[in-house]
Amino acid sequence: MQLLSLSTLNYRNLQDATLPFPAGVSGLWGENGAGKTNLLEAAYLALTGLTDAPRLEQLVRSGEREAYVRADLMAGGSLSVLETGVGRGRRTTRVDGVRVRGQELPRGSAVWIRPEDSELVYGPPTLRRAYLDALLSRLSPRHAQMLQRYDRTLAQRNAALRAGEDWAMAVWDESLVTLGSEIMQLRRRAAGRLAELAAAAHAQLGSQKPLQLQLQESTDPERFRHDLGRRRAEELSRGATVVGPHRDDLNLTLGDFPAGDYASRGEARTIALALRKAELDLLTEKFGEQPVLLIDDFSAELDPHRRAFLLQLAASVPQAIVTGTEAFPGAARTLHVAAGGVLAQEVEA
Ligand SMILES: Nc1ncnc2c1ncn2[C@@H]1O[C@H](COP(=O)(O)OP(=O)(O)OP(=O)(O)O)[C@@H](O)[C@H]1O
Ligand SMILES: [Mg+2]
Known part of the structure; x- marks a missing residue:
């Protein structure tokens, strides 16, 4: 499966944007607190409808009432638009514009690995x-x-x-x-x-x-x-x-x-x-x-064996998005995250 693009609005510290993601491994790097985990969390929520935030309003940027995420997903050869809106104690989900219950989202669309x-x-x-x-x-x-x-x-x-x-x-x-x-x-x-x-x-x-x-x-x-x-x-x-x-x-x-x-x-x-x-x-x-593989903070998994395993795992799936405080060595495309924004100056590795 492939996440073609992720859009977020009022999501934690992320700048409102639509980010395209190609197939293969995308590496996102940035300083502590830049917004890397938030970006993967938003992608996971958009793809699966799942979050383990104790309260939904934590996902909403402070000062706003509602946050929204959208994933354009290619699965089984066809495109689906998955949208989730969250506010205090409430959540709405749409697939291709039609209101559905959370369980009706594609269920095998993402796996999230984190420290x-x-x-x-x-x-x-x-x-x-x-x-x-x-x-x-x-x-x-x-x-x-x-x-x-x-x-x-x-x-x-x-x-x-x-x-x-x-x-x-x-x-x-x-x-x-x-x-x-x-x-x-x-x-x-x-x-x-x-x-x-x-x-x-x-x-x-x-x-x-x-x-x-x-x-x-x-x-x-x-x-x-x-x-x-x-x-x-x-x-x-x-x-x-x-x-x-x-x-x-x-x-x-x-x-x-x-x-x-x-x-x-x-x-x-x-x-x-x-x-x-x-x-x-x-x-x-x-x-x-x-599924789309989301790996948060690969640099927290530094033992050479685990590192090699993660590299191999990321390369073995159709699409992986990997974050770290340094560039991911196995990435086909590297992006820089700073102050909740994914910087335009993209470096082709
Ligand atoms: N609802 C919110 N509104 C505004 N900012 C928020 C909200 N929730 C979290 N943040 C802020 O988002 C920032 C980025 O957090 P995030 O966990 O994504 O950083 P990170 O890049 O993964 O950092 P690290 O390398 O330390 O793991 C934090 O400074 C956090 O305080
Ligand atoms: Mg993090």
Whole structure:
């Protein structure tokens, strides 16, 4: 797939502009705070509708009410215009001028690799669950729908627990078990393939220690109903549902040890890179075309092995946009980012 051009309006510190992007590797370099991450974040939002900004209004340039991004995407031999507008607590999405829901954007259009991905290794289970669920939701609209319904049911069940409505539990348990069991099945299937792909990518990265990835479930489809009943008293006293897929984790083991407790900074980055490569492979398998690859701050990945891997990875996809505080050595085209603008004086490498 190829992002033909990216337009932004009122987006963080970026100057309003339409930037064309050719196929191949584009390298964007600039000082700290220039706007490189913002540019990739805007591209990712435009291409996928996804952002992990805690509040949507953070994306809007201070002093403005609304921001807008647009991606002209070439995928499957045809052009789509993807537009997203965001403001305080609200978001609108259009494909070719027609209002759609966020999930209706092309789901395999981009993968974003960034230094913060190390948090997938060190951070709390929530982050790994979010990684897995975001990926599964992109692979299967059914999973996205199940998850939304599960989250809603969970919130209602928790409210009933806090209100001490013991009598209402049979009804909530029924829907939670039905939805939760299906989510567990979908996760199990995808986690198996993800584990193979991540382990292979990790080995390619030159790591001597094998990476294992395993779903850690708080219950299973057969036991779910029973476990809810067994822990009812505890749930009522805590006012929260204590078992279910919302408590699962993705265990990462490096060699013989849990990666979150033992991995060095570099090892954690390598694992995170392997997870993103697995994401790229899964999306490619599913959609039959490689997503646009966005790599933020390649210079934060300086070990020669990882550097070579990133160079090779960027060169292997139809289009990659790579940022750093220095020019990317593998770029066919280099652009300079300063004060939120991409400078016109382009240097052909
Ligand atoms: N909503 C906003 N309105 C205005 N400016 C913003 C907004 N959000 C972020 N910024 C500013 O955008 C600037 C650029 O941030 P960005 O993270 O893109 O820099 P960067 O080029 O990636 O830097 P680094 O090399 O340090 O990673 C920052 O100075 C930040 O304060
Ligand atoms: Mg940055």
